[in-house]
Amino acid sequence: MAKANRVYYTKAPVTKNQEIEGEVVDITYQGMGVVKIENFPIFVSDAIPGEVVKVGITKVQKNFAFGRVVTRLKESPNRVKEVDQVAITTGIAPLANLKYEAQLAFKQQQVEQLFKKVNLDVTVNPTIGMENPTEYRNKAQVPVQEVNGRLETGFYRRGSHHLVPVEHFYIQDPKVDEAVTITRDILRELNISAYNEETKRGVVRHIMARRGFYSHELMVVIVTNTKRLPEAETIAEKLRAKLPELKSFIHNINNHDTNVIMGQWNETIWGADEIHDQLMNKDFVIGPNSFYQVNPQTTAKLYTLAAEKAELSSTDLVVDAYSGIGTITLSVADQVQKVYGVEVVEEAVEDAEKNARHNQIKNVEFIKADAPEQMMKWAAEGLKPNVVFVDPPRKGLTSELIQAVSAMNPETFVYISCNPATLARDAVEIIAEGFEIDGPVQPLDQFPQTTHVETVTVFKKQA
Ligand code: SAH
Numbered sequence: 001m002a003k004a005n006r007v008y009y010t011k012a013p014v015t016k017n018q019e020i021e022g023e024v025v026d027i028t029y030q031g032m033g034v035v036k037i038e039n040f041p042i043f044v045s046d047a048i049p050g051e052v053v054k055v056g057i058t059k060v061q062k063n064f065a066f067g068r069v070v071t072r073l074k075e076s077p078n079r080v081k082e083v084d085q086v087a088i089t090t091g092i093a094p095l096a097n098l099k100y101e102a103q104l105a106f107k108q109q110q111v112e113q114l115f116k117k118v119n120l121d122v123t124v125n126p127t128i129g130m131e132n133p134t135e136y137r138n139k140a141q142v143p144v145q146e147v148n149g150r151l152e153t154g155f156y157r158r159g160s161h162h163l164v165p166v167e168h169f170y171i172q173d174p175k176v177d178e179a180v181t182i183t184r185d186i187l188r189e190l191n192i193s194a195y196n197e198e199t200k201r202g203v204v205r206h207i208m209a210r211r212g213f214y215s216h217e218l219m220v221v222i223v224t225n226t227k228r229l230p231e232a233e234t235i236a237e238k239l240r241a242k243l244p245e246l247k248s249f250i251h252n253i254n255n256h257d258t259n260v261i262m263g264q265w266n267e268t269i270w271g272a273d274e275i276h277d278q279l280m281n282k283d284f285v286i287g288p289n290s291f292y293q294v295n296p297q298t299t300a301k302l303y304t305l306a307a308e309k310a311e312l313s314s315t316d317l318v319v320d321a322y323s324g325i326g327t328i329t330l331s332v333a334d335q336v337q338k339v340y341g342v343e344v345v346e347e348a349v350e351d352a353e354k355n356a357r358h359n360q361i362k363n364v365e366f367i368k369a370d371a372p373e374q375m376m377k378w379a380a381e382g383l384k385p386n387v388v389f390v391d392p393p394r395k396g397l398t399s400e401l402i403q404a405v406s407a408m409n410p411e412t413f414v415y416i417s418c419n420p421a422t423l424a425r426d427a428v429e430i431i432a433e434g435f436e437i438d439g440p441v442q443p444l445d446q447f448p449q450t451t452h453v454e455t456v457t458v459f460k461k462q463a
Contacts, residue, residue, distance in 0.1 A: 031094020078102035093449035123440040133448030139210040179209040212277030236270035326352030375404035396422025406433035435459040
């Protein structure tokens with residue numbers, strides 16, 4: 001994927017309002033096409049690799065510029081003809097203009113290129129995709145704003161807090177979209193105001209809805225800036241009448257001046273405090289603030305594959321680092337002797353422990369700690385797991401963690417990554433510690449229509 005800040009220019013070779021012609025050679029992390037003039041990158045909305053476009057320059061920065069397509073001189077056969085423009089301009093689905101097969105190929109190539117860049121010769125398998133790569137998200141967090149005197153729900157235009165009204169989010173479960181629009185209509189009917197970030201007046205900031213993919217249990221949360229949600233009981237009655245799947249209706253207060261959507265304070269107005277859903281034969285309890293994978297179908301594929309690659313056996317001692325709510329720990333626990341999870345977010349650890357009890361899983365232990373620190377501690381104490389799983393955030397692993405794993409000397413080290421750039425960087429260090437990559441790197445498409453790509457990579461100690 002293109003990075004803007006590698007080469008430095010004394011003077012940009014383009015100026016604002018100039019028109020240039022060029023071929024699209026890459027896609028950025030935001031899903032924009034990249035056209036290069038004297039190696040200077042121009043980021044162009046709705047332009048895909050292989051296309052030749054006439055571009056009008058809209059903005060020039062020191063090391064890159066932005067442009068828009070004036071004419072498409074050559075169209076890519078991979079272009080989707082009738083594309084949802086809102087999905088693209090808002091950034092909901094920045095790759096929606098690219099045919100799904102091409103999206104999968106692009107993600108595979110991207111992983112290949114990143115390994116090549118660090119001089120590692122690895123085989124990257126074709127990306128495992130979804131059968132239906134739309135309407136997969138089980139959760140929506142939708143901003144609420146007054147637009148032209150009316151309460152609207154939608155999506156912020158890329159890089160702004162300017163709300164574009166949207167009803168169908170293309171990659172979200174249609175039942176989740178429906179729950180949001182029904183809630184919006186009820187708020188309109190009852191004349192409840194939207195919160196205004198500038199004047200700091202008004203009530204509703206966000207609507208959150210999540211629905212169990214397997215359980216079909218639905219939760220609706222209204223996030224307000226005010227302590228009180230007006231007509232809460234009436235809203236509950238109306239929601240119940242229109243949403244037969246509703247299991248939980250919650251009022252959440254967030255009166256902080258921040259981009260964080262949910263506050264810490266919840267009140268259940270109607271129904272249960274939590275909903276349930278199943279993942280890999282385990283039942284998970286999901287509260288309004290709980291983290292839960294947003295694409296349960298691919299998550300199951302991803303973690304099942306990771307567990308298969310680990311070739312687990314009943315005597316194994318396993319470590320799951322960056323364990324979150326314990327999805328990996330709990331799903332492999334039945335197959336092994338014991339699993340330790342380490343995770344830094346306290347609420348996630350509490351959810352993991354709750355889910356262990358709820359599923360009567362006793363051979364697991366979760367530690368709330370910084371993963372590198374805890375791993376070094378375990379290594380120093382002589383903990384010798386047979387298998388280590390890591391599933392770090394985008395910034396990847398640290399040298400301390402890699403050295404701790406090396407000291408633990410497991411038979412198998414499975415790296416689940418959501419950022420192939422840090423994966424490739426870390427792979428160099430892991431190999432320097434005496435490991436080798438075992439079998440092909442496997443990309444999976446956890447977030448179709450976006451530029452994200454997940455991978456599973458297995459490392460084994462060199463013989
Ligand atoms: N497998 C997990 C998700 C992993 S996402 C699940 O299914 O729930 C990465 C996790 O790493 C997040 O839960 C994040 O809170 C955690 N994390 C981030 N930095 C960390 C650190 N320094 N130490 C431990 N955990 C960390």
